[in-house]
Amino acid sequence: MPPAQNAVNGVSNGNGHNNNAPAGFQRVGNGSAPLNTKNPYQPVGDFLSNVGNFKIIESTLREGEQFANAFFDTAKKIEIAKALDDFGVDYIELTSPAASEQSRADCEAICKIGLKAKILTHIRCHMDDARIAVQTGVDGVDVVIGTSSFLREHSHGKDMDYIAKTAVEVIEYVKSHGIEIRFSSEDSFRSDLVDLLSIYRTVDKVGVNRVGIADTVGCASPRQVYDLVRTLRGVVSCDIETHFHNDTGCAISNAYCALEAGATHIDTSVLGIGERNGITPLGGLMARMIVADRDYVLSKYKLHKLRDLENLVAEAVEVNIPFNNYITGFCAFTHKAGIHAKAILANPSTYEIINPADFGLTRYVHFASRLTGWNAIKSRVEQLNLDLTDTQCKECTARIKKLADVRPLNVDDVDSIIRQFHANVKEGAIDKPLSIPAGVDSIMAEVPEEASTRESVFKKQMQDVNEDAARCC
Numbered sequence: 001m002p003p004a005q006n007a008v009n010g011v012s013n014g015n016g017h018n019n020n021a022p023a024g025f026q027r028v029g030n031g032s033a034p035l036n037t038k039n040p041y042q043p044v045g046d047f048l049s050n051v052g053n054f055k056i057i058e059s060t061l062r063e064g065e066q067f068a069n070a071f072f073d074t075a076k077k078i079e080i081a082k083a084l085d086d087f088g089v090d091y092i093e094l095t096s097p098a099a100s101e102q103s104r105a106d107c108e109a110i111c112k113i114g115l116k117a118k119i120l121t122h123i124r125c126h127m128d129d130a131r132i133a134v135q136t137g138v139d140g141v142d143v144v145i146g147t148s149s150f151l152r153e154h155s156h157g158k159d160m161d162y163i164a165k166t167a168v169e170v171i172e173y174v175k176s177h178g179i180e181i182r183f184s185s186e187d188s189f190r191s192d193l194v195d196l197l198s199i200y201r202t203v204d205k206v207g208v209n210r211v212g213i214a215d216t217v218g219c220a221s222p223r224q225v226y227d228l229v230r231t232l233r234g235v236v237s238c239d240i241e242t243h244f245h246n247d248t249g250c251a252i253s254n255a256y257c258a259l260e261a262g263a264t265h266i267d268t269s270v271l272g273i274g275e276r277n278g279i280t281p282l283g284g285l286m287a288r289m290i291v292a293d294r295d296y297v298l299s300k301y302k303l304h305k306l307r308d309l310e311n312l313v314a315e316a317v318e319v320n321i322p323f324n325n326y327i328t329g330f331c332a333f334t335h336k337a338g339i340h341a342k343a344i345l346a347n348p349s350t351y352e353i354i355n356p357a358d359f360g361l362t363r364y365v366h367f368a369s370r371l372t373g374w375n376a377i378k379s380r381v382e383q384l385n386l387d388l389t390d391t392q393c394k395e396c397t398a399r400i401k402k403l404a405d406v407r408p409l410n411v412d413d414v415d416s417i418i419r420q421f422h423a424n425v426k427e428g429a430i431d432k433p434l435s436i437p438a439g440v441d442s443i444m445a446e447v448p449e450e451a452s453t454r455e456s457v458f459k460k461q462m463q464d465v466n467e468d469a470a471r472c473c
């Protein structure tokens with residue numbers, strides 16, 4: 001193992017977890033955390049908060065199928081359902097069996113696999129859909145109907161009295177088949193609050209298992225979410241599910257605020273795929289929640305399967321994983337600036353709130369740039385099993401930076417400078433000018449201006465780092 005790995009792995013956070021979490025990091029919400037330990041990242045919590053006790057309704061096979069690029073054949077749906085189940089999601093939501101003959105057949109097929117996760121299907125608030133749904137073998141039915149004036153007028157044309165009457169009919173019918181039932185108002189945040197609370201109270205009284213709040217157009221802010229969920233928590237006794245679109249970039253924070261306010265279930269999809277730019281991504285939610293309650297998240301979800309799960313779905317819908325994706329983006333755990341690199345090598349908690357190892361991933365120190373510093377270069381020198389004094393490392397770093405001021409470098413360039421510098425030192429010829437490493441010119445010639453190509457060049461460099469076993473830890 002290269003010395004730099006020891007340097008990083010040897011750090012203790014002093015809280016009894018070998019997790020590189022900030023000192024004093026403590027679990028909250030389970031009654032086991034010492035009350036006198038203050039954790040600055042501790043969620044704002046009270047007895048209604050479910051930040052440390054939530055369930056995931058995974059909707060890649062329902063909301064995700066509404067993503068513009070999605071087409072899942074039966075085999076792919078089964079593969080994704082099994083992967084989600086293996087990851088540990090609590091529920092898997094499937095497209096309405098009323099959508100098409102194949103949707104119905106696929107729903108039945110997935111119900112027969114015998115997964116641990118409960119299987120749900122998602123239908124309109126209509127007896128015709130309910131009749132089809134209960135025949136599929138699902139564990140639960142998610143019923144939805146728009147309650148905002150936009151949707152009441154332009155989508156289904158029904159008033160609140162009709163909605164309440166039909167909702168009660170559908171709920172009682174589904175319940176009579178011994179199947180779990182959820183009632184949700186579509187476009188909840190643009191609906192009248194009195195209408196909303198009234199319909200939720202009605203369905204709660206007839207024994208619905210969950211009510212759902214949906215930010216269908218992605219307009220809600222975290223504070224609005226908190227307020228609505230907290231108000232609803234005081235009105236119904238059943239569970240509260242929430243569903244957040246990401247049009248204005250709040251899907252993860254809204255999910256988190258919903259849990260703080262007392263919601264019990266969060267809808268997700270892998271990579272956030274769904275209508276328009278989608279909903280709360282499963283991986284992003286995991287990133288948020290592991291910071292809030294690491295023990296709970298690790299006890300429920302196989303986080304090291306996240307990358308494969310995302311790759312599976314990304315391939316199925318023919319998209320790339322974004323470079324800045326939560327957790328699995330190619331530079332999510334790469335540290336570049338010298339100040340960061342030095343501190344990371346001393347203790348990863350300095351610049352990381354999430355431990356990549358929790359997700360089976362690795363952190364990297366990027367040292368082939370003019371922003372590098374002698375500590376990063378020293379670590380690389382040690383990885384290369386060379387011996388240079390600190391003063392020599394500083395001199396070598398100065399030479400690397402000089403070249404990096406002129407052109408982009410890759411790992412081979414830096415290694416070549418280090419090796420040549422080392423050879424000169426051993427020859428006693430430290431002042432000998434370094435020749436420009438072979439290949440730099442041709443590498444430069446291959447680097448066009450577009451950021452996307454730069455990303456792929458950097459990606460390749462990071463792969464090289466990986467292959468060279470130059471991992472930080």
Ligand SMILES: CC(=O)SCCNC(=O)CCNC(=O)[C@H](O)C(C)(C)COP(=O)(O)OP(=O)(O)OC[C@H]1O[C@@H](n2cnc3c(N)ncnc32)[C@H](O)[C@@H]1OP(=O)(O)O
Binds near residue numbers: 096099124275
């Ligand atoms: C916000 C969301 O993502 S909700 C979930 C969206 N999911 C889907 O739409 C599933 C895929 N959809 C489909 O396959 C089709 O739209 C079907 C089978 C559901 C309906 O198809 P069609 O009968 O051809 O109707 P179409 O799609 O053109 O219009 C929607 C119909 O549902 C009605 N409707 C819309 N929402 C609801 C609702 N929540 N509850 C009851 N009826 C509704 C509309 O009034 C309209 O019926 P109408 O044409 O008789 O007025």
Ligand SMILES: O=C(O)CCC(=O)C(=O)O
Binds near residue numbers: 122143144187216
């Ligand atoms: O059923 C729900 O709660 C959500 C439906 C949906 O996808 C939405 O409103 O965006």
Ligand SMILES: [Zn+2]
Binds near residue numbers: 063245275279
């Ligand atoms: Zn949605």
